[in-house]
Amino acid sequence: MSKAELSFGLHAVFTLLERQPERVRNLWVLKGRQDKRIQKLLALAEQSGCRWQPADRHTLDQMVDGNHQGVVAEVVPMKSHGEAFLKTLLDGLEQPAFLLVLDGVTDPHNLGACLRSADAAGVHAVIAPKDKSAPLSAVAIKVACGAAESVPYVQVTNLARTLRELQQAGIWLTGTAGEAETWVYDANLAGPMALVMGSEGSGMRRLTRECCDQLVKIPMAGEVSSLNVSVAAGVCLFEAVRQRR
Numbered sequence: 001m002s003k004a005e006l007s008f009g010l011h012a013v014f015t016l017l018e019r020q021p022e023r024v025r026n027l028w029v030l031k032g033r034q035d036k037r038i039q040k041l042l043a044l045a046e047q048s049g050c051r052w053q054p055a056d057r058h059t060l061d062q063m064v065d066g067n068h069q070g071v072v073a074e075v076v077p078m079k080s081h082g083e084a085f086l087k088t089l090l091d092g093l094e095q096p097a098f099l100l101v102l103d104g105v106t107d108p109h110n111l112g113a114c115l116r117s118a119d120a121a122g123v124h125a126v127i128a129p130k131d132k133s134a135p136l137s138a139v140a141i142k143v144a145c146g147a148a149e150s151v152p153y154v155q156v157t158n159l160a161r162t163l164r165e166l167q168q169a170g171i172w173l174t175g176t177a178g179e180a181e182t183w184v185y186d187a188n189l190a191g192p193m194a195l196v197m198g199s200e201g202s203g204m205r206r207l208t209r210e211c212c213d214q215l216v217k218i219p220m221a222g223e224v225s226s227l228n229v230s231v232a233a234g235v236c237l238f239e240a241v242r243q244r245r
Contacts, residue, residue, distance in 0.1 A: 005074075
């Protein structure tokens with residue numbers, strides 16, 4: 001039997017039961033909670049054949065580090081995809097590719113938030129290097145609010161090589177950098193494209209930057225010099241959505 005981990009939070013667990021019930025092994029629900037959201041979740045659990053049991057708040061608090069909202073599930077860990085999956089995905093697209101690349105995003109909260117924005121924007125896949133990147137942990141999955149199950153998370157061995165392969169496939173690479181001269185609103189984001197975001201501290205790595213076809217920035221009017229990477233990704237992704245529509 002493969003190793004299991006814990007997922008928690010109403011939306012994250014409900015999405016699991018709805019989309020990937022085979023991954024849920026056990027379910028614990030706060031004793032005495034009987035509101036409509038819990039009832040809906042338990043009905044789905046029973047429909048999926050998932051075992052569940054009541055637990056007191058102290059027990060749930062001890063199981064996970066975070067706001068469990070009265071729901072904790074033992075699940076088979078979600079795995080990221082590899083290069084072969086990405087090639088198959090791109091070959092099967094019937095519309096211009098729309099990708100998000102995360103170079104050096106190590107915080108699972110930021111990864112989860114980026115996945116959520118990517119899902120809302122209609123991104124086909126989120127790509128990151130295997131090294132120095134956040135894994136699909138329970139925290140990332142909870143923050144993603146269901147997006148981790150709908151947007152493929154692809155981790156590649158050599159990001160620069162993957163970016164060059166994307167270029168050869170006709171995908172335009174748009175990197176984000178504070179020193180860029182072009183505002184994101186003035187850049188062409190309408191065709192097959194990949195938005196490349198760097199880490200909050202140091203931005204994109206040198207090789208990643210050199211692969212980009214264009215660099216853009218978000219205009220900043222206040223005293224803060226930069227945005228959280230997930231917020232910046234959301235701003236740029238939805239400018240692309242506006243143009244692509």
